[in-house]
Amino acid sequence: MSDFARHPAGVAGAILLTIIALAVVFGPLVAPYDPQAFHTTVRLQGPSADHWLGTDQFGRDLLSRLLFGARSTIAFGVGATMISVIAGSLIGVTAGVVGGWIDSVIMRGLDGMLAVPDLLFVLLIVTMLGGGTGEAMLAVSIAFTPGMARISRSSVLSIRTREYVLAAVARGESQRYIILSEVIPNAIGPIIVEGTIRVSFAIMIGATLGFLGMGAQPPSTEWGLMVSEARQFMYRSPWVVAVPGLAIAVAAMGFNLFGDALRDAFDPRRSR
Amino acid sequence: MSLGYLTRRLFSVLLVLVIVSFAVFAITMILPGNAAVMILGEYATEDQLLALAEVLGLNRPWYIQYFEWAGNILQADWGMSLRLSLPVGEVVGDAFWNSASLAVTALVTVIIIAIPLGILAALYRGSKVDLGIGLFAYVGTAMPEFVTATLLLVFLAGSAGGYLPAGGFIAPNESFPGFVSHVILPAGTLGLILMAHIARQVRSEMSDVLASDYIRAARLKGLRERTVIRRHALPNSLAPAVAVISLDIGYLLGGIIVVEEIFAWPGLGRLLIYALENRDLPVIQAITLLLAAVYALSNLFSDLAIAALDPRVRY
Numbered sequence: 001m002s003d004f005a006r007h008p009a010g011v012a013g014a015i016l017l018t019i020i021a022l023a024v025v026f027g028p029l030v031a032p033y034d035p036q037a038f039h040t041t042v043r044l045q046g047p048s049a050d051h052w053l054g055t056d057q058f059g060r061d062l063l064s065r066l067l068f069g070a071r072s073t074i075a076f077g078v079g080a081t082m083i084s085v086i087a088g089s090l091i092g093v094t095a096g097v098v099g100g101w102i103d104s105v106i107m108r109g110l111d112g113m114l115a116v117p118d119l120l121f122v123l124l125i126v127t128m129l130g131g132g133t134g135e136a137m138l139a140v141s142i143a144f145t146p147g148m149a150r151i152s153r154s155s156v157l158s159i160r161t162r163e164y165v166l167a168a169v170a171r172g173e174s175q176r177y178i179i180l181s182e183v184i185p186n187a188i189g190p191i192i193v194e195g196t197i198r199v200s201f202a203i204m205i206g207a208t209l210g211f212l213g214m215g216a217q218p219p220s221t222e223w224g225l226m227v228s229e230a231r232q233f234m235y236r237s238p239w240v241v242a243v244p245g246l247a248i249a250v251a252a253m254g255f256n257l258f259g260d261a262l263r264d265a266f267d268p269r270r271s272r
Numbered sequence: 273m274s275l276g277y278l279t280r281r282l283f284s285v286l287l288v289l290v291i292v293s294f295a296v297f298a299i300t301m302i303l304p305g306n307a308a309v310m311i312l313g314e315y316a317t318e319d320q321l322l323a324l325a326e327v328l329g330l331n332r333p334w335y336i337q338y339f340e341w342a343g344n345i346l347q348a349d350w351g352m353s354l355r356l357s358l359p360v361g362e363v364v365g366d367a368f369w370n371s372a373s374l375a376v377t378a379l380v381t382v383i384i385i386a387i388p389l390g391i392l393a394a395l396y397r398g399s400k401v402d403l404g405i406g407l408f409a410y411v412g413t414a415m416p417e418f419v420t421a422t423l424l425l426v427f428l429a430g431s432a433g434g435y436l437p438a439g440g441f442i443a444p445n446e447s448f449p450g451f452v453s454h455v456i457l458p459a460g461t462l463g464l465i466l467m468a469h470i471a472r473q474v475r476s477e478m479s480d481v482l483a484s485d486y487i488r489a490a491r492l493k494g495l496r497e498r499t500v501i502r503r504h505a506l507p508n509s510l511a512p513a514v515a516v517i518s519l520d521i522g523y524l525l526g527g528i529i530v531v532e533e534i535f536a537w538p539g540l541g542r543l544l545i546y547a548l549e550n551r552d553l554p555v556i557q558a559i560t561l562l563l564a565a566v567y568a569l570s571n572l573f574s575d576l577a578i579a580a581l582d583p584r585v586r587y
Contacts (some may be wrong), residue, residue, distance in 0.1 A: 009410075111284075112291025115564040119526030120544070124299050124560065127548045204416040208530055211418045212545070224418070231422060238426040245419035253414035 010261025016254030024074050027067030035060060035068040035221050044237040054239050056230055062243050069221035069244070074251060076137055076215075076222070077203035083141035085195045088148025093187070095149070096156030097179060107153070110146040118143050122205055126214045133222070136215035140202050151194050155187040162186075189266040196259035200252035207248045223248050281575065285568045292564040293345075297338050300553045345561070351554040355547075360554045363543065368562065370441060371528055371539030377455050378462040379517075379524060386467040387513060390474025394482060394509075395501070405471060412468025417530045421461040425534075428457060439536035458535040462527045466520050470513070477512040481505050511582035518574030525563050 032052075033039075039051075039059035046054045053062040095106040113121070125139035159165060160183065168178050207224025209215030216222035218229065226244035234241045312320055325331055344351065350360035393405040429438040436457055442450035481487060482505055490500045532541035540559050547555035 009406075108287060109291060112288050112295060115288045115292055115568050116295075116560060117522045117526035117563060117567065119529055120560060120563055123529065123544070123548060124296075124556070127551075127556075128299050200414060204414075208416050208418055211416075212530070212533070224416075227419060227422060234422060234426050238423075241422050241426065245415075245422060248416060248419060249411065249414045252416075253410055256414055257410060 007261045007264060009257045010265070013254050013257025013259075013261055016250055017258055020070065020074060020251050020254055023067055023070035027070045031061075031064035031067040033061035033064040035065040036219055037061070044233055044240060046237075046239050053243050054237075056226075056240050057233050062240065065221045065226060066223070066244065066247055069223050069226065069247075070251075072133065072216060072220060073203060073207065073223045073248070076133065076140075076206040077199045077251070077255070080137045080140035080202045080206065081144065081195055081199045083138075084144035084148050084198070085191060087141070088145045088150075089152040089191055091145065092149035092152030092154075093156050093179070093184070096153040096160070097175075097183070103153075106149075110149055113143075113146040114150070118201070119205060119208065122209065123212075123214070126209065131209075131214040131217070133216050133220070136206060136209045139209075140205050143205075144198055144202065148191070148194065148198070152187060152191050155190045156183055159183050159186050193259055193263040193266060196255055196262055200255035200259070203248065203252050203255070278576075281572055285572055288568050289561070289565055293342055293561060294338070296557050296560045297334075297341060300557055301334060301337075341557075345558075350558045353547075353552055353555050355550045355552045355555075360558050363555065364540070364558045364562065367538060367540045367543045367559075370443075370537065371532065371541065373444060373451070374455060374458055374532070374537055374539060375462070375524055375528055378459040378466070379521070381459060382463045382466045382470060383517065385463075386470035387474050389467070390471040390513075391478055391506070391509075393471065393475040394478035397479060402475075405475070409468040409472040409475075412464050413472070415465065417461055417465065417527050418534060420464050421457070421531060421534045424457050424461060439534070441537050454535075454537075458531045458537055461531050461534075462524060465527065466524060469520060469523075470516055473516040474509065474513050477516075478505065478509040481509045484508075507581070511578045514574050514577050514581065518571050521570045522567050525567055 037060065039055060039061070041059065042048075042051065042055050043059040044055065044057055045051060045059075048054070051061050051063065053066065055061055056065070091106060091110075095103045116124075121143040122136075122139045125142055126136055129135040129139060165178060165182050168182050173182075206215055207222070207227070210220075210222045210224030211228040213228065216225045218225065223244040227241050227248075230237075230240035230244070312324060330337070341351075348361065350364065352358070353360050353363055356363055389405050393402045396402050425438055429436050437454050438457075440454055442454050444451040487500060487504055490504045491497075495504075528537075528539060529541035529544055531537070532539045533545050536542070540563065543555065544559045546552070547559065
């Protein structure tokens, strides 16, 4: 892990994630205004002493909206990814361990699902379930599950033939012991790395759904929805779309950098 | 590469499409409200709905409906759009070519810019050039299309800039300069995220190659640096680049949905959003199948290209 500290991308990612985590935990407590309060005399203003990040079309304080929105935006990404990691590893580990025709059937099914671009898949499922935050989150996790399943399967397959697993088999350990104590702890690295990087995609897809009107609904402070609502005023006041847009980018970048650094830390061969 | 491998791969593309068609059909069967509701509207009486469902054959078991639908598609009959009262083949066909013109423009631009950027970053590792390209790559991959599009619009099409049209489409054969001015912003939006990703991957592949034993051997036997890079490093890092690009085509196909909606580009993405909002099932089914087919085929082509580029890959 000392490598990690020397990894500039890892440090940058950790700093960004810390800022985001502080906003998620303490944001609503330190927000200077009520995120839904209209201040009609100061609509579409740039940054000022009263409103550090300016105000939107109703005069709502952008900093407060951003701080409140951190929870829904980040929770969406992390939640959707966690569901897909759990479902995906269950499917992937099962396929990898059981093998045979069950494995083939599962993998062909996953191939079919992977052939549909992520966003298209998510849009289809959201339309099927009906729009809304919970539905959008479920849709993203369903769309991410095949990819996670594939990665956990291949990581299980590569471990199954390692010497320490063969040694456990030779010792006559039970199948259950081998899977729980030998295979899963060693297979979990790539899954965590992939999951961390996926969070950034999940945040971006969640914001895109909010933007398209199929995810979070007004007056939510979800960041994608904030961009969408401010868009009709973007020429008059670029500030109002830029603030939540850049917040999404910062969050996605934090998870991306952190995930990349984790991958390098787990895999000593890729030292750069 | 053997003929057997080619047949196997073509067969697996077909298999994937059959699975996708099952999934699409299942999803659209579960969608709330069947075709009868969509045709008659929500104020139709129960009797009218039942009568129309009978005529359309919606009461039959799902597998019969599936095979009829799949059979019609195999005969190039995609059905009628429920909202536009036009054959689906016609509507989707026009949109397909419009989308293709956008996607191909974006992809070609990205490849021309991103691969040299990645190579440059790998050659000058640790320098300011590398840092700059790395920063661009990280920021680029973290911006969703709708954010990039909005920012580009504000700065290049707004009152401040006003150089480029904010949306719309002109066919290339109608007015080529018109097409170019309209395609710059959407293609740029699509390109940014792909460019960042491809440049980063090419940098990492090229760095691996440059650190390999055969490059060391080439240098040790006294070859000039230019020859080492041109004859030994470049060819070996191109095959992985093709693999990355083919993966990114899936991302591109998702990206066009948002980008076309924002820039009012009359392609598959915009049509899909319209069809989803209006529950136009035959159009949704056709677009999903088409995009999956394009993705599967582009993966096949990239595998073939990799085999051609890299003599170590034998199928």
